[in-house]
Amino acid sequence: MxxxxxxxxxxxxxxxxxxxxxxxxxxxxxxxxxxxxxxxxxxxxxxxxxxxxxxxxxxxxxxxxxxxxxxLPPPRIVVIGAVHISQALAPMAALSGFAVTIIDPRTAFATPERFAGIDLRADWPDEVFAGMPLDRYSAMVAVTHDPKIDDPGLIAALQARCFYVGALGSRKTHAKRVERLTAGGLDAETIAAIRAPIGIDIGAATPAEIAVAILADVIQSLRRRSVGAASGSHEASP
Incomplete structure (x- = not known):
């Protein structure tokens, strides 16, 4: 060479x-x-x-x-929220070849005992992203149900053109989220890239099943992402 x-x-x-x-x-x-x-x-x-x-x-x-x-750069999954879904998702994602980072400023949830061996950040998302920028090989999974924590992560992911951006919550919850993000200056096309309800529809009920649905959605988005001139824009999976 x-x-x-x-x-x-x-x-x-x-x-x-x-x-x-x-x-x-x-x-x-x-x-x-x-x-x-x-x-x-x-x-x-x-x-x-x-x-x-x-x-x-x-x-x-x-x-x-x-x-x-x-x-290829190693793909990574950034999870906003040290919750039960995250506990199931983190080891499965690591086994699938993703680097995993869990972010949650709530120190009662973000404990090493609950996330052994995982990159755990007990800080606010914008503080973490100041030193760990997101990119096209990053997936964002927001699962806290708390707009003060989820929204900054979602905004950062959308601005960075992450290959996957998903958020937990019902359609009613997402509608309110859309209103907040719109008021914050994001346009409709950008906001439409958020996968909500999050994950592939497999009828998931338990935290572990929801984690499976999310990981499957992330992998599908990674393998079907835009490459080339169109890679700067989001591509929704069917």
């Missing part, structure tokens, strides 16, 4: 930007294509599919034998 290509790859990793190193198996020539450079041709379509799956491999394109080595 040329020094310039290695430098570009390191820059993409630093900026948490997905990239694919495309190597011609016959000539040995390689080029790095980041997710914001994906074209619409056959190679671009193959790169887009690889960025979504995260799987490296060979491909025959335009008479060339290529190896596509995929480099």
């Amino acid at each position: 040329e020094i310039s290509t290695l430098a570009a790859l390191n820059a993409a990793k630093r900026d948490r930007l997905g990239a694919v190193l495309v190597s011609d198996l016959d000539t040995g020539v390689s080029q790095l294509i980041t997710e914001d450079q994906v074209a619409t041709d056959a190679l671009g379509q193959e790169i887009r599919a690889r960025l979504l799956s995260g799987k490296s491999g060979t491909a025959e394109i335009a008479g060339k034998s290529l190896f596509l080595n995929v480099h």
Whole structure:
């Protein structure tokens, strides 16, 4: 790998930007294509599919034998609320390959005993995000039912274009949330990216089942997110 290509790859990793190193198996020539450079041709379509799956491999394109080595930032799930749902969600998400951060300023809930081995922040969301910016490889899950805690996390996630933004609550609760966010200056299209009620509809009843529904929704959104020129906008999953 040329020094310039290695430098570009390191820059993409630093900026948490997905990239694919495309190597011609016959000539040995390689080029790095980041997710914001994906074209619409056959190679671009193959790169887009690889960025979504995260799987490296060979491909025959335009008479060339290529190896596509995929480099993706580790996806993360940020959970606002150290509640029972979070206790079930955190280990499942970690097993699925997500870095997990739990945020809750309520120290009675945010205790190491309840979240052993998890990145736990007993602070207000805006204080945490000042040192841990969100990005397109972050998912936001808000489950406190307290607007003072949930809303700052949701606003930060929407502004950062997180690939998933979900909030617990009934449709009536969400309607009030929409009113608050609108009054706070967010437009309807931005607010519409919030998945509420949160999670895939599987008839979940217990905290563990709700956690399963949320994690499934997050994974689906990760694998069906926009890649390329459209990646700056939200894409709703069916």
